[in-house]
Amino acid sequence: MTKTIVVKIGTSSLTQPETGQLALSTIATLAETLCNLRRQGHRVILVSSGAVGVGCARLGLTERPKAIALKQAVAAVGQGRLIRIYDDLFTTLQQAIAQVLLTRSDLVQRSRYLNAYNTFQELLGLGVIPIVNENDTVAIDELKFGDNDTLSALVASLVEADWLFLLTDVDRLYSADPRSVPDARPIALVSSIKELAQLQIQTGSQGSQWGTGGMATKISATRIAIAAGVRTVITQGRFPRNIEKIIQGELIGTHFEPQPEPTSARKRWIAYGLVPAGKLYLDEGAIAAISLGGKSLLAAGIKAVEGEFDTQDAVQLCDSNGNEIARGLVNYNSNELQKIRGCHSREISTILGYAGVETVIHRDNLVLT
Numbered sequence: 001m002t003k004t005i006v007v008k009i010g011t012s013s014l015t016q017p018e019t020g021q022l023a024l025s026t027i028a029t030l031a032e033t034l035c036n037l038r039r040q041g042h043r044v045i046l047v048s049s050g051a052v053g054v055g056c057a058r059l060g061l062t063e064r065p066k067a068i069a070l071k072q073a074v075a076a077v078g079q080g081r082l083i084r085i086y087d088d089l090f091t092t093l094q095q096a097i098a099q100v101l102l103t104r105s106d107l108v109q110r111s112r113y114l115n116a117y118n119t120f121q122e123l124l125g126l127g128v129i130p131i132v133n134e135n136d137t138v139a140i141d142e143l144k145f146g147d148n149d150t151l152s153a154l155v156a157s158l159v160e161a162d163w164l165f166l167l168t169d170v171d172r173l174y175s176a177d178p179r180s181v182p183d184a185r186p187i188a189l190v191s192s193i194k195e196l197a198q199l200q201i202q203t204g205s206q207g208s209q210w211g212t213g214g215m216a217t218k219i220s221a222t223r224i225a226i227a228a229g230v231r232t233v234i235t236q237g238r239f240p241r242n243i244e245k246i247i248q249g250e251l252i253g254t255h256f257e258p259q260p261e262p263t264s265a266r267k268r269w270i271a272y273g274l275v276p277a278g279k280l281y282l283d284e285g286a287i288a289a290i291s292l293g294g295k296s297l298l299a300a301g302i303k304a305v306e307g308e309f310d311t312q313d314a315v316q317l318c319d320s321n322g323n324e325i326a327r328g329l330v331n332y333n334s335n336e337l338q339k340i341r342g343c344h345s346r347e348i349s350t351i352l353g354y355a356g357v358e359t360v361i362h363r364d365n366l367v368l369t
């Protein structure tokens with residue numbers, strides 16, 4: 001049966017740790033593996049990091065630049081070389097590829113989100129393997145994916161993939177970073193988002209020398225993917241052939257079971273496509289009503305409002321410690337909410353001087369995260 005498979009490979013797997021030069025044999029084996037999957041009839045998307053790492057190697061820089069403009073310039077050098085190498089390898093294997101460079105704002109606007117969806121469908125329909133990266137050269141700080149783990153999960157969610165493979169330089173997820181905690185416990189299977197939270201994985205502060213987010217971004221990406229119904233696997237990039245073995249049923253790496261009832265496409269867009277413009281801090285009653293009762297959010301349950309936002313913007317809903325519980329589209333802007341927070345819905349028209357809707361966020365526009 002045809003499956004949609006998204007594979008994300010990180011800089012740490014694409015490059016040699018000592019020299020920063022490309023790990024050519026890994027990339028070639030990855031290309032062969034993805035071509036095999038295509039020949040078996042699967043639809044394949046590759047999310048490839050490496051623009052900054054390859055750009056650094058090309059320019060003789062020995063560490064990842066911190067200054068934004070330099071990083072963007074280096075990414076422009078590296079992305080061209082990276083795609084050239086992929087094109088050479090895939091062309092040898094008679095497989096067409098496409099370069100898809102996305103920015104965060106491509107997913108914010110609903111029309112552009114749907115446009116990205118249509119383009120992926122068209123490419124997959126043509127039998128092409130899209131090779132996706134963040135458009136690092138133009139991405140601005142306030143509006144970027146920041147790491148390709150998140151980008152790959154959003155792409156997997158967008159195309160409703162069956163599988164997401166996060167290829168990295170460790171063989172699986174551990175209870176803590178195995179580099180600094182040698183007796184960290186390996187994890188083979190995580191069967192729900194709840195179990196993932198209960199495991200309380202320690203991720204340290206960052207990843208390998210060239211990687212961006214370390215394991216922390218892989219875990220948050222996994223949450224996005226499994227909520228969208230995508231089976232996710234964290235495994236070692238050095239052995240790309242394992243992807244085929246895993247699809248055939250071998251338990252290699254760490255497997256995350258998808259949520260049985262995935263969140264709807266529109267709610268996924270609200271939760272992960274949009275960038276939240278503010279925060280609403282809720283009282284216990286409101287938290288119980290939205291998370292257990294499936295209710296809409298009313299003004300009475302809002303304790304505090306943070307940020308400046310407009311009607312229909314996305315906001316985060318948090319408990320008093322700032323932990324996010326849900327996201328949603330607001331029916332009032334931040335100025336209005338400052339005035340009506342904590343008030344009963346029937347008081348809204350008196351306070352604002354005009355009649356507004358009863359709910360601050362209707363349950364159809366509210367997603368538990």
Ligand SMILES: Nc1ncnc2c1ncn2[C@@H]1O[C@H](COP(=O)(O)OP(=O)(O)O)[C@@H](O)[C@H]1O
Nearest residue numbers: 010011012168174176177203207208211214215
């Ligand atoms: N709990 C954990 N389990 C496994 N690896 C972890 C964990 N916490 C941190 N890490 C580190 O995350 C690194 C992989 O992340 P990163 O360098 O960003 O890779 P990539 O370039 O593949 O995205 C590993 O090298 C490992 O040291």
Ligand SMILES: N[C@@H](CCC(=O)OP(=O)(O)O)C(=O)O
Nearest residue numbers: 011049050051052147148212
């Ligand atoms: N877009 C950046 C990669 C960002 C990123 O997430 O890197 P990595 O942690 O190696 O997957 C690049 O191409 O260098």
